[in-house]
Amino acid sequence: MSLPCFKAYDIRGRVPDELNTDLAYRLGIAYAEHFHPRTVALGRDVRPSGEGLLQALAHGLIARGVRVLDLGLCGTEEVYWAAQQPGIDGAIAITASHNPSDYNGMKLVRASAVPVSGDSGLRDLERRVAALDARAPTTTPRMEAVSFRDAYVRHLLGYLDRTRLKPLRIVVNAGNGAAGPLIDALEPALPFELIKLHHEPDGRFPHGIPNPLLPENRSVTAEAVRAHRADLGVAWDGDFDRCFLFDETGSFIEGYYIVGLLACALLAREEGGKIIHDPRLTWNTIELVRAAGGTPIQSKTGHAFIKERMRAENAIYGGEMSAHHYFRDFGYCDNGSIPWLLVAELISTSERALSALVGERQRRYPVSGEINRRVHDIGDVIAAIERRYAPAAASIDHTDGVSIEFADWRFNLRGSNTEPVLRLNVEARDDTELMRRRTEELLAAIDAISRT
Structure with missing residues (x-):
């Protein structure tokens, strides 16, 4: 029996229809029985369902003799950091990343933050969870509250030569996700002036879901960069394992x-x-x-x-x-913290704006950005597109979906691992108009195939 919340490399679904406390409790039991850990750390993002799922998961682990550490509200990268600490045999982040507030999920790792995916135990956990018939206790589990944030901040700062940092002005948009507290912890050690947007954690996401990949979610960061004449803009998703960057003009950088x-x-x-x-x-x-x-x-x-x-x-x-x-x-x-810190250091040391650091590469390889299409049968559409373009292709690769290359342009077409959609990416060499024309051509072909 398959469970819809078990995806290719994590767990994610709507609460309570696809993911609920009973399932979380059974997952705790399954994780303990499959991996035999002694100590597991649990952390959660800001979603309203997060605390209940964390407690149910803890009950399942404790029922099999596991010591559970409660990291509380934190980012996924902080859960991964906990898993790298001595004496911790695994960790689970309760998060649905960039999804709406009525979704939640889990990202699972073992000791040293070794991932648990479909190829390394997640399918086994799914079978165990499906076979169990147990309901989550309603009591509060006995966990140990711990924090590794101070040591984690020191780790992040270790990527930088702080003597070379300039007093940059940076817009930081936490999207009301979990990033705010870590930004606050980093701030005293950095020479930057931080302009904070949607900074307070709020799982209702009053300013929209924290997904800066959506064009409609970018304007608030872009406008703030321009209004404050900032050197850099940074926006995060809900669990801040991804950061998205804006240059000094407010332009979003792919x-x-x-x-x-x-x-x-x-x-x-x-x-x-x-x-x-x-x-x-x-x-x-x-x-x-x-x-x-x-x-x-x-x-x-x-x-x-x-x-x-x-x-x-x-x-x-x-x-x-x-x-x-x-x-x-x-x-x-x-990690969603190291990238923006390294880029800020590059801006400082090169004395070049971000637009100058990436501008030549943007002109050399223009891209479509990822475009999603909902289709009836993802596999059939991919196969039909491959048949259409393969005869003239210079190379074809099936690492993920299909990638087809020609002398001056290429594209990748694949099904999402987390959503029932087809994803298209197109790039060209030194020719933005060619990239646009081929993108429109491919989208028209996909739409025509999906209608038949």
Whole structure:
């Protein structure tokens, strides 16, 4: 029996229809029985359902003799940090990231923040949960409240040479998610002037769901950057494992270009390192990494898949165009704090604006941005598009969906791992009009195929 909230690399669903306290309780039992941990840390984002799910999950773990540490309100990266601490055998973040407030979910890791995905235990947990018949207790579980935030702040600051930082003015938009408290903890150690937007954690998301990938959610950050003449704008999703950047003009910077920027910055510190990237947009990253003396390696899209590949390759950095950035020195995990700190350091040390740091690459490789389409049968549409474009293709790759390349443009078409939608990304070489024309052509073809 499959459970709809179990996705390819995490758990996510609407509360209480797809995810509820009874399921959370059974998951705690299943996690304990499958992995046999002694101590597990639990943290939650700001959603109203988070505390109840955390307590139910704790009850399940405790029922099998596990010691449970309560991290309270925190970001997913803080849960990953907890899993890297001595004596902790696993950790679970209760979060639905950028989804609306009536959703919730869980991201699971083992000791050292090793991910639990569909290929490494999540399917086994799903079968165990489906086979169990148990209801969550209504009492308060006996957990130990702990915080690793001070040590985590010191870890983040270790990525920077603070003597070289300039007094930048930075707009920070927490989206009423969980990022605010960590920003406050970092602030005294940095020379930046922080202009804070939607800073207070509020799981009702009164200013809209915290998803800066949606164009309609970007304007408040962009306008604040312009109004305050800021050097940089940063916006986070709900559990702040992703940060999204705006340059000094208020222009949104696609995550794709930040991947190349960070890859070069980290290769400057460790020449010859390996860099992991996803297959959706690739040319800019591959070109920059090779020019910097690194080795680009492609991985299937998704945080669990990227982390597993990073460990296998001992890669120093991995990046996805969706603004997930992964760091070897952070247990190979994704992190929404390190990227903006590194970019602020680059602006300081290069004495160049962010628009100048990425502008040439944006012109060299224009992109469509990720475009979603709801279709009746994702597999059929992908197969039909491949049949149409394959005869003239220079190369075809099936790492994730289908990537088809030509001499001067390429595209990736794949089904989402978390939603019932088809995702399209198009890029070209030095030709924005070609990219736009091919994007429109592909969308028309997808729409026509889905109607038949």
